[in-house]
Amino acid sequence: MHADIDHIVLTEEQITARVAELGAEISRDYNQEPVLLIAVLRGAALFVADLARAIESPVEIDFMAVSSYGSSTQSSGVVRIIKDLEELIEGRHVLVVEDILDTGLTLKYLLKNLASRKPASLEVVSLLNKKGKQRVPISCKYVGFDIPDEFVVGYGLDYAERYRNLPYIGVLRPEVYSG
Ligand code: IMP
Numbered sequence: 049m050h051a052d053i054d055h056i057v058l059t060e061e062q063i064t065a066r067v068a069e070l071g072a073e074i075s076r077d078y079n080q081e082p083v084l085l086i087a088v089l090r091g092a093a094l095f096v097a098d099l100a101r102a103i104e105s106p107v108e109i110d111f112m113a114v115s116s117y118g119s120s121t122q123s124s125g126v127v128r129i130i131k132d133l134e135e136l137i138e139g140r141h142v143l144v145v146e147d148i149l150d151t152g153l154t155l156k157y158l159l160k161n162l163a164s165r166k167p168a169s170l171e172v173v174s175l176l177n178k179k180g181k182q183r184v185p186i187s188c189k190y191v192g193f194d195i196p197d198e199f200v201v202g203y204g205l206d207y208a209e210r211y212r213n214l215p216y217i218g219v220l221r222p223e224v225y226s227g
Pocket of ligand 1: 091147149150151153154199
């Protein structure tokens with residue numbers, strides 16, 4: 049385990065198993081309909097890479113980058129699109145791929161924006177969900193894991209751009225924040 053990690057919340061094995069289940073569920077639901085995965089950079093980059101390989105339906109992948117004003121560990125809900133899609137989504141089945149659903153403010157803004165482009169369907173898959181933390185109602189069709197309200201890193205999630213490459217998800221030791 050990395051020296052900065054206090055404890056592991058989800059092991060690599062747990063993540064792998066759950067991503068396979070999500071992929072199977074999504075493949076069943078979309079059947080042979082093409083699905084456009086829209087991953088929200090940068091946190092969802094690792095998740096979408098694994099999830100796409102677990103889906104049997106025809107898949108395309110596009111990326112969006114948003115910046116949320118606020119401190120590094122707290123979302124403000126004011127969102128700016130930094131990188132928009134390459135693809136037009138009108139009439140297509142869109143599945144937004146998120147790393148973590150916290151307050152839901154970022155996703156709410158994003159979904160409103162995407163819905164205005166008239167996709168055939170618009171759903172969300174989030175690897176993690178901080179249960180009870182949502183400040184706005186979000187309908188997230190697929191959730192990997194419900195986790196307690198702790199700041200987590202690893203498997204794409206960062207603190208100050210670090211730790212994204214950890215293969216597991218864990219909580220940092222308190223001194224890492226203060227140090
Ligand atoms: P929300 O707008 O509060 O739902 O936050 C959304 C974004 O904040 C996520 O996509 C993450 O990039 C980031 N975030 C929220 N909680 C965590 C966490 O525990 N670790 C790392 N990033 C987080």
